[in-house]
Amino acid sequence: MVAEARAAAPAPEVDAERDVDVLVVGAGQAGLGVAYWLLRRTTLSVLVVDALPVGQSWLGRWDSLQLFTPRRFSALPGLRLPRGVTRSPSRAEMAWYLQEYVRRFALPVETGVRVERLSQAGGGFTAETSRGVVRARQVVLASGPFRRLHVPAAAGALDGGVVQLHSVAAYRRPQDLPAGDVLVVGGGNSAAQLALEHEATHTVTVASPGPPWFLPENIAGLNMYWWTLFTGVLNARADAWVSWYVRRRGDAIVGTQARRLIREGRVRLHPHRVVAGRGRAVELADGTVLPVSSVLWCTGFGPTPAASTSPPRSTTAGRRCTRPAPRQYLASIEWGCRGRPGSTPQSFTASTATPAHHRPHLSSRCTPPGVTNDTRQPAATPSIPLREGRQGPQHLRRDGALARRPRCLCRPAAQHRRARHVRRQDP
Incomplete structure (x- = not known):
């Protein structure tokens, strides 16, 4: 368990200059999910920072707010939401759940820390925060693009x-x-x-x-989200027809x-x-x-300008996400790559706990680690080390190359035919 492995380590403090392997900006569901998998599958030092207390974004909503996603789809990896009176959690339950998630897995979260500037320096990143400078080899921006x-x-x-x-x-x-x-x-x-x-x-x-x-909300006695999971709609690719249809129709009222x-x-x-x-x-x-x-x-x-000074990089034709710079990654941005929004815990959980939990490497939603966005050729950046005794991800080789993955109903057949010719070869 992550909690057992990390419980003895004191919580990191951001009061002066410090060095970490991965800095996660944002302690919402996306940032906590990233930290969970990094601590579980790698040996990297991780620090999560946020300007607000954990769960405050939920407590700031109106009193009667009820999520429209069921509890099963609102939970983060590793910890289920407890049963409640209603099928979907309330805003207070979500705030408590995120706080419990940090405590249960001893995640290294520091609140009251505002990142004022993020820049590249010496092959890594330098984050100027309200409580000192943090130098990191890699950065995950999990604060959300719409604040x-x-x-x-x-x-x-x-x-x-x-x-x-x-x-x-x-x-x-x-x-x-x-x-x-x-x-x-x-x-x-x-x-x-x-x-x-x-x-x-x-x-x-x-x-x-x-x-x-x-x-x-229910079809034939089963919640709508289960139908979207079983049919592959929930994890549809950006170029699938269902993703195009959902983007064209806009938000659905559940x-x-x-x-x-x-x-x-x-x-x-x-x-x-x-x-x-x-x-x-x-x-x-x-x-x-x-x-x-x-x-x-x-x-x-509306969109919030990023604090990063790294120049944005274009992505492969047909892709709808961007990766700002090498070793800088975006979490929780779903509309660009999926046919569903990224503003709910489910959207990050589904992409973390189902298809993307097979990526212990940090990755943007578009490009495997170790692959540049412009040429799709292997880059010099080494992959993140895995914990001793753990295998590589199911759908990504450790060198970052794509391996065969299961077919879903929303993936064009031609892509499956191409995928069958890619053999998984662990180095």
Whole structure:
């Protein structure tokens, strides 16, 4: 067990200059999952840093937040979520679970550490943090690419008397909004959950970018996520037709309760984007003007500029992810390479605990370790050493070359024919 192997080691402190093999920036589900596998399968020294306490990103959400992924798909590798009253965990359960995950496996996590600058130096990286300098051979950016709240420009043109709350930053409970009408802006699961929450106490209108895409939570008595796993949709490649279809359709709303309320007229739906604010009203893309007294912006996050000064590198044609620099890796960015979002624990867990847990090497989502993005030829960077007695990954040879992997329904047949000619050869 990782906990047994690392329990005796004191927690690393970031108070001056120090050297580590791998620096993981971000102590969310992606960063903790990466640290778990590195400690389990390698002999590298690892340090995980985050500006916020573990689990704080979940505790900062509204009180009634419920994940739409089942507990089985919301857990990180090595530790199951305990059973609860509901099939899916709440935000408080997720915060407790992440804290328990750090404690159970004695992960070297330091909180209250903000990475202010990351640069390449001497074949490695130098991270300037709020508590000193950390030098690392390799870096994993697991803080997520979307951390800046996204609010449409129309919000600034609304009257000061209109109560405006973002679903992530300020809203906590229905009592935060005055009685009367409430406009919920957004077309994802957050907008659907909050529309349901206010339907009994407010007159709710939803303005979404387009017609919502509702998916049933259960199909033939089995949760939808199990169907996506069994059919291969959950781990589809970026160039698979199902990935293209999901990206084109946008976020799916899991559950049909909101659709039922819309059909019954208890929630009004305008499938048009908010384009302008007009005092105490908003204008939609179709010209409709809606009077508002309070607005809930369920518009998510926008991209955050990286702190790294390393020049970005292009990837192979047809790929949709980027790797900023050699030995610098991205975790939890899923939309570019998969047909599903990376904003849930499940998205990282599925790619960690199922196909990608066979990669004890650090890897970007696009390129195997030891392979450059531009030429696809072996690079000089050595692979990460494995623990004594452990074999190489199932689908990657230790030299970074691709080996045969099982077929899924979403992978083109031509790719499987090519894969059958690649033989696994351990050095």
